[in-house]
Amino acid sequence: MRPKSSISITFLPKNEIVVVSQEGVNILDIALKAGIEVSxxxxxxxxxxxxLVRVHQGGQNLPPRNEIEMEMALERGFSPNERLCCQLEPVDGLVLELPFEMLK
Ligand code: FES
Known part of the structure; x- marks a missing residue:
């Protein structure tokens, strides 16, 4: 049983689940530390x-884009569920698709 304050994130397409117990790190750092290949x-x-990740579940709990992410989202035409995981703090229950992983 995981601690109440822990956060679980699922990375598609391989259904890799990462559970972290501390906040204050971004999702890119969490994925890399868990050995998940994120460009x-x-x-x-x-x-x-x-x-870039596509948010399949839990997006309603994510914070709005910060200034850095907003600039790129406007420039490149991101859809609302496309986010930069290096700019995102984790929230529990996220299901994220790694689109560049799908191309391999
Ligand atoms: S790692 Fe370059 S934008 Fe996130």
């Missing part, structure tokens, strides 16, 4: 767009 050409600075 991150800019190292999490919000300038490359390669860490």
């Amino acid at each position: 991150n050409s800019c190292g999490g600075n919000g300038t490359c767009g390669t860490c």
